[in-house]
Amino acid sequence: MKKLLAFLTVAVMFAFTACNGGGDDTDNGGGGELTITATNVKSVYSASDDEVVKVAAILWSEESETEEAHFTIATADYINHGFTITLPVPTVDMLGSLPAVPESVNISDPTAKCAILHYFRGLDADDKHLNVFYMANYTQGHTVEASYIYVDKNVNMIGSYTIAEGDYEYRMIFDLKLKKGWNVFYEYENENGDISWTTTLPAGSTMEWCYGY
DSSP, X not given: OHHHHHHHHHHOSSBOBOOEESOBOOOOOOSSOEEEEEOSOEEOTTOOOTTOOEEXXXXXXXXXXXXXXXXXXXXXXXOSSOEEEEEOOOOGGGOEEOOOOOTTEEESOTTOEEEEEBOEEEEOTTOOEEEEEEEEEEETTEEEEEEEEEESSOEEEEEEEEXXXXXXXXXXXXXXXXXXXXXXXXXXXXXXXXXXXXXXXXXTOOOEEEEOO
């Protein structure tokens, strides 16, 4: 997950993280508003959701990740280890460019604008940020995390390139076929350390709503 987040920091115009464990009634995109229902949320990494009363969906700007540079686009009550939240159509000022990628990744329409959501915040009764919710599958050699991307027009991103970090190299693979509106996509890290962004759920994935990071 750390490698994924490091890549996202430099590549994405707007980002917010997500994870889930249990049931999820998300429709895989292409439309206006998107309603997400999470049930049976599982606390991980020694986190506890006992004090969580609200869930917030937040978009961050590229320029800064301070409290002053974000957009809270939706909130929902957290009840019985679950929530239902509706993501609205982002306003124009919330949209940014598509992720910056080399020419080896073909973008069908580079003029498309996007907003990306990677997680939801868990808040207490005083609106204090406690931890995050996200949907994921973690098994040995098979790491998958679900995220949400809004695009203002249909656009595909297909291709790959190699990232070198010291003596370590891995491939970044794009297989995104996005419809105008909200879409679900998956960040998949395989046993070789290669990372894919794909709109197709990788085979063998059992996604769960999780709380804690």
